[in-house]
Amino acid sequence: MSFEIIAQAIVSGLMTGLIYALIAAGLSLIFGLMNIVNFAHGEHLMVSMFASFWLWALLGLDPVFSIPITILLMALCGVLTHYFLIRFILKAKMLIQICATFGLSIFIRALAQFLWTPDFRNVDQPLLEGRIEIANVFIGQPQFFASLVCLAAFVMLYLFVTRTETGLALQATAQDREAAEILGIPSNKMFAIGWGIGLGCVGVAGGMMTNYFFIFTDVGVNFALFAFVAVALGGFGSIIGCLYAGIIIGLVESLGGLLIDPSFKLLYVFAIYLLVVIYKPQGLFGRY
Amino acid sequence: MLLEIKNIDVLYDDFQVIWDVSLNVQPGEMVALLGPNGSGKSTILNTISNLINNRKGEIYFNDQLISNQPTFTRTGMGISHVLERRRVFPHLTVLQNLLLGAWHEKAKAERSESLSRIYGLFPKLEARSDQLAHTMSGGEQQMLAIARGLMGLPRLLMVDEPFLGLSPMVVKDLIVIFRNIVDEGISILFVEQNVRLALSMADRGYVLESGRLVIAGHSKDLVDNETVKKVFLGN
Numbered sequence: 135m136s137f138e139i140i141a142q143a144i145v146s147g148l149m150t151g152l153i154y155a156l157i158a159a160g161l162s163l164i165f166g167l168m169n170i171v172n173f174a175h176g177e178h179l180m181v182s183m184f185a186s187f188w189l190w191a192l193l194g195l196d197p198v199f200s201i202p203i204t205i206l207l208m209a210l211c212g213v214l215t216h217y218f219l220i221r222f223i224l225k226a227k228m229l230i231q232i233c234a235t236f237g238l239s240i241f242i243r244a245l246a247q248f249l250w251t252p253d254f255r256n257v258d259q260p261l262l263e264g265r266i267e268i269a270n271v272f273i274g275q276p277q278f279f280a281s282l283v284c285l286a287a288f289v290m291l292y293l294f295v296t297r298t299e300t301g302l303a304l305q306a307t308a309q310d311r312e313a314a315e316i317l318g319i320p321s322n323k324m325f326a327i328g329w330g331i332g333l334g335c336v337g338v339a340g341g342m343m344t345n346y347f348f349i350f351t352d353v354g355v356n357f358a359l360f361a362f363v364a365v366a367l368g369g370f371g372s373i374i375g376c377l378y379a380g381i382i383i384g385l386v387e388s389l390g391g392l393l394i395d396p397s398f399k400l401l402y403v404f405a406i407y408l409l410v411v412i413y414k415p416q417g418l419f420g421r422y
Numbered sequence: 423m424l425l426e427i428k429n430i431d432v433l434y435d436d437f438q439v440i441w442d443v444s445l446n447v448q449p450g451e452m453v454a455l456l457g458p459n460g461s462g463k464s465t466i467l468n469t470i471s472n473l474i475n476n477r478k479g480e481i482y483f484n485d486q487l488i489s490n491q492p493t494f495t496r497t498g499m500g501i502s503h504v505l506e507r508r509r510v511f512p513h514l515t516v517l518q519n520l521l522l523g524a525w526h527e528k529a530k531a532e533r534s535e536s537l538s539r540i541y542g543l544f545p546k547l548e549a550r551s552d553q554l555a556h557t558m559s560g561g562e563q564q565m566l567a568i569a570r571g572l573m574g575l576p577r578l579l580m581v582d583e584p585f586l587g588l589s590p591m592v593v594k595d596l597i598v599i600f601r602n603i604v605d606e607g608i609s610i611l612f613v614e615q616n617v618r619l620a621l622s623m624a625d626r627g628y629v630l631e632s633g634r635l636v637i638a639g640h641s642k643d644l645v646d647n648e649t650v651k652k653v654f655l656g657n
Contacts, residue, residue, distance in 0.1 A: 299521075306511050306522050313509040316471060317574065318497035318525040421513060 138270040143392040144385065145271055149281035151384020153339050156284040157357055158364035158376040159291055160335030166371025167308045167328040170220060170231050174239035176358025178333050180246060182208045182340030183349045187255055190344070196261045197344040201283070201337075208337030212329035220329065221322065246351040255349045262345050280342035287338040291331065292373055304328060308371065356400070363407040369420025378418055382406070423485065424449045424609050425470070425501075425578055430479030432462070432469050432633075439465055440633045442479075447578060452600065452610045454620035454641070457630035458654060463613040464506055466630075467580050471496055471503045483578070498526040502571035506582035506613075508563045510570070512556035516547055519555050519566055523573030532575065540569045543599060561592035565599075572603070579603060581612040585619065597623055617654055621645050629653055 161175050172178070185207050189200040197204075215238070223234045262276040295301040306314040307324040315321050339357075347353065364383055368375025383403050390402035410417060425447040432440035440462045447453050455463045468474045470481055472493045481489040483499055496503065502523075510519050520540065524533045541548035544565045550558065555566060564584060571579055584600075585593050600623060604610055614620035621627055621641040628638045631653045637644065644650050 302514070302518055302522060303525070305514060309511045309513055310509055312473060312493075313505055313511065314522070315493045316473075316496065316503045316505060317522055317570070318494050319522070320492070320494040 139392065140389075141269075141271050143388040145273060146277070147385035147388035148381060149273075149277045149384070150387065151381035152281040152284045152288070152377075153343065153380070154357070154360050154364055154383050155377045155380025156288050156291075156335050156339045158361040158368065158380055159288060159373050160332035161358075161361045162365045162368065162371060162373055162376050163291075163295075163304075163335070164328055164332040165365065166373075167304060168220070168224065168311075168325050170223070171235060171362075172332070173232065173235040173358075174215075174242055175336065175361055176354025176356075177239045177242035177246075178208065178211065178336045178354070179340045179357050180349075180351060180354040181211065181242060182333075182337045183344050183347070183353060184246065184250065185337075186341040186344040187257060187349045190257050190260075191255075197257060197341055198261050198279075201341045204341035205334050205337040208340070209330040209334040212331070212333030213326045215333070216326045216329040220325065224325075243351055250351065252351050256347075257344055257349075260345045274346060276342075276345035280339075280345065283342050284339055287335060288377060291335060294331070295373060300327065359400075360403060363403055365417075366407060367410050367417055369417030371421065372417065372419035375417055375419030423447075424451075424483065425611065426482040427466070427470065428480045428482070430466075430469060430477055430481070432465055432474060433476045434474075435476075438633070440469070440477075443630070443633075443635050444479075445628050445635070445638070447609050447611050449577070449609055450604060450607050451626065452604050452612075452624045454624035454627040455611065455613045455630065456615070456617055456620055456627050456650075458615065460632075461630040462633040463630055464582050465633075467503060467582050467611070467613060470501070470580065497529070497574040497576070500575070500577035502574045502576035502579050504567045504571045504579070504581040504584070507586070508560075508567040510555040510563050510566050513554060515552050515554055516558070516566055517551040519570050520547070520551075520573050523570035524575075526574065529573060529575045533573070536573050536575065540572055543572075543602060544569050561588050561595075564588060564592070564596070568596075568599070572608075576608060578609045578611060581610065583613055583615070585614065585616065593619070617650065618645070 157179060161172055164170065164172050182204055186197045186200055186204045189195045189203060190197055219234060219238060223231050262279050265272045265274045295304060303319045304324055307319060307321050311321050360383055364376055364379040367382065368379035386402050386406060387399050391399045423446050427443065427445050429442050429444055430440060431438060431442060443466060455466060457463050465474060469477055480487055483501060488499060520537060524530050524536055546562060547566060547569055555563060568581060584596055600610060621644055624641050626640055627644045629636045629650055636653055637647065637649045
């Protein structure tokens with residue numbers, strides 16, 4: 135096996151890893167803030183891809199240009215999800231919360247199949263196409279830009295949470311909801327912001343993936359599973375943990391596929407998940 | 423009258439824990455809320471903050487009815503509540519904790535002045551401003567929690583069990599700090615189990631037993647009162 139092939143696997147692992155990281159960050163933000171797992175995260179990703187697709191198909195907007203719209207739509211979707219569903223289950227038992235977001239995932243997927251049929255779609259001749267070659271390593275242009283944009287979004291998310299006043303209030307609410315509320319920070323507003331940002335992250339990832347990935351109603355399932363693994367691996371509620379975990383998962387997936395057998399790609403990722411759960415349940419950067 | 427509670431009943435689900443309690447706090451006054459474990463002292467503070475809202479009766483602050491206003495509006499009105507067990511944000515720094523204390527507009531505008539005033543009251547916090555809150559000792563965390571409450575520029579500071587688990591040295595420091603706060607014109611309503619200590623500090627006291635008000639009065643009248651002794655020592 136040549137050096138080029140391994141380098142190729144590392145590069146593509148890194149690129150997908152950055153996308154996993156951003157998707158996981160959205161999930162982690164919501165979980166860290168309100169202890170609710172968004173089991174509809176993959177469906178939200180699917181919705182963002184369809185949003186981007188329809189903006190292209192109906193309005194002729196290339197996915198690259200529609201990114202801001204996709205982000206806004208998904209952020210709005212997040213706020214609405216909080217307002218119409220999550221708000222009512224905040225104090226409910228965990229099982230009810232699980233059923234609520236899991237039910238939402240089934241609802242969204244079924245609705246998408248009803249509206250758009252389960253056909254596979256793709257964007258013809260997007261702006262970002264083809265690949266570039268650097269030292270015998272081929273890099274797909276759309277994948278490359280998707281990972282760059284996701285990394286940039288990740289950095290912005292991190293700076294927002296750690297450097298701004300609203301971010302500080304989000305952290306405070308995550309660490310002690312009542313104590314934050316007592317200081318004058320309305321938790322309901324913070325939760326809505328958290329959902330908006332969490333799904334905004336998904337909007338970035340989904341919008342960029344529309345450039346090169348098939349768009350279909352079950353597209354989110356694997357990404358959501360990987361996001362759960364990333365959140366567990368990085369540490370529940372840790373945003374920076376998602377970055378490392380996303381990259382690790384991307385690398386394990388592509389290197390495992392290359393060195394062992396590509397048909398067991400998913401297995402390697404879930405093997406890591408099991409190892410983490412058994413030996414380091416708090417994750418790499420977890421506090422719990 | 424700064425704070426006035428009129429005939430409140432409080433329920434946890436269907437279980438009544440507070441029965442017809444009325445109390446008030448005047449401007450510039452230190453008031454102790456006393457009672458044995460489980461007598462409902464914290465519940466009263468939490469009801470004032472609307473953390474518990476299953477309640478009958480009215481709560482007035484500054485002659486305005488506030489009972490139904492949500493919890494987050496309290497600091498804007500001038501009520502700061504230091505919760506039981508300090509409840510500082512463990513993974514934020516001391517400075518970040520303090521800044522979060524000044525969240526409503528007026529407090530935010532005067533944030534830097536408040537900060538230097540508070541560092542004057544609690545010099546230790548200035549030295550530790552970049553330290554994560556959970557790495558500090560219990561006493562320091564209590565100081566931080568009180569300081570954070572003061573950052574909201576309250577007219578009434580409610581403190582739940584301020585001395586719980588603190589060393590005698592720290593308790594002594596806190597007593598001085600409480601005095602200084604009251605001297606600035608801020609009223610304090612605090613919950614305490616140690617009757618002698620609380621009455622040595624407070625102007626007035628209210629004594630609760632099993633969710634009912636047993637006796638209220640000036641501290642000097644309560645110190646050797648037979649009813650008070652009976653509540654704490656049992657019959």
